[in-house]
Amino acid sequence: DVKVTQSSRYLVKRTGEKVFLECVQDMDHENMFWYRQDPGLGLRLIYFSYDVKMKEKGDIPEGYSVSREKKERFSLILESASTNQTSMYLCASSLRQGFSGANVLTFGAGSRLTVL
Amino acid sequence: RKEVEQDPGPFNVPEGATVAFNCTYSNSASQSFFWYRQDCRKEPKLLMSVYSSGNEDGRFTAQLNRASQYISLLIRDSKLSDSATYLCVVNMARNTGGFKTIFGAGTRLFVKA
Numbered sequence: 001d002v003k004v005t006q007s008s009r010y011l012v013k014r015t016g017e018k019v020f021l022e023c024v025q026d027m028d029h030e031n032m033f034w035y036r037q038d039p040g041l042g043l044r045l046i047y048f049s050y051d052v053k054m055k056e057k058g059d060i061p062e063g064y065s066v067s068r069e070k071k072e073r074f075s076l077i078l079e080s081a082s083t084n085q086t087s088m089y090l091c092a093s094s095l096r097q098g099f100s101g102a103n104v105l106t107f108g109a110g111s112r113l114t115v116l
Numbered sequence: 117r118k119e120v121e122q123d124p125g126p127f128n129v130p131e132g133a134t135v136a137f138n139c140t141y142s143n144s145a146s147q148s149f150f151w152y153r154q155d156c157r158k159e160p161k162l163l164m165s166v167y168s169s170g171n172e173d174g175r176f177t178a179q180l181n182r183a184s185q186y187i188s189l190l191i192r193d194s195k196l197s198d199s200a201t202y203l204c205v206v207n208m209a210r211n212t213g214g215f216k217t218i219f220g221a222g223t224r225l226f227v228k229a
Contacts, residue, residue: 040124042203042221043160056212090159094165103207103215104150107159 002032005026007107013115014100019078021111023091032074033105034085036093043090049074068089081115088112117142122204122220132226133194139187139204144219149180151189152203159186160203163189194227201225213216 007022025032031050035043035058045058047066055066063085067075074093078085089112092105122139129135141149149166164171164186168180177190187204204220 035219040221043219045217103148103217104165105160105217106163107161109159 002104004091004093004108006089006111008111009109011111013081013113015080015115017081017084017115019081019113021076021078021091021113023074023076024072025074025093025106025109026072026097028071029093029106030071030096031047031103032068033039033092033094034064034076035090035092037061037090037110038087046076046089052094062077070073078113081113083115086115117167118221119218120204120206120220121142122223122226124221124228126224128226128228129194130195132188133227134192135225136191136204137189137204137225139220141185141187141204141206141218143206143208144182144185144209146185146206149178149187150205150207151176151178152189152205152219154198154203156203160161176197191225194228195204195214195224196229199225199227204226 001063017020033048034046037043044060046064049055049068065077088110091108092111120141140185151161152158153161153162170179175192181190201222201224203222205220207215210216
């Protein structure tokens with residue numbers, strides 16, 4: 001089974017702090033994604049990456065950046081955390097693009113971030 | 117209008133009941149469709165893909181109506197363990213290549229003894 005591992009399950013940070021959320025997948029997937037999930041809003045895409053060193057903005061990229069230096073690792077960075085970034089952050093990966101049937105997402109367990 | 121819409125519920129049903137969830141999507145260019153299940157405080161996991169011909173997996177049946185842009189999930193003989201949030205998911209092609217995956221906000225199901 002594909003495993004997607006998020007380094008931190010729970011984080012508490014203060015406003016203005018820099019936050020790193022790490023995600024690693026172990027099945028050589030090309031695509032990696034960062035979502036946030038909030039009650040009533042569902043999952044919203046922050047950023048995604050189809051290849052090493054490649055990134056594209058999702059629907060809500062403001063206040064976030066990402067890094068993909070290696071195929072298996074996709075990091076989400078909050079340069080200056082704010083209270084409205086308190087949320088559940090979910091990393092996901094999928095095999096490849098080009099064939100939609102293959103674009104099934106496997107999620108990590110999530111990182112619950114609280115910004116005070 | 118949201119790209120993928122679901123009735124948020126909650127649906128409260130007794131064990132053994134049959135329950136149906138509906139989902140509509142706005143983009144007629146959508147190409148593939150899925151139902152994911154998310155347990156409380158857990159990550160979403162793929163439940164089943166949805167095909168135009170309809171597909172069944174045990175007690176679960178998924179249907180797709182492209183003309184009406186409508187997806188359904190039917191659960192027969194509900195079990196307590198079916199209690200979860202069910203997410204409707206649609207993949208649509210992007211103008212720049214690749215696919216965009218859109219999640220519905222989910223429908224909550226509670227199965228009671």
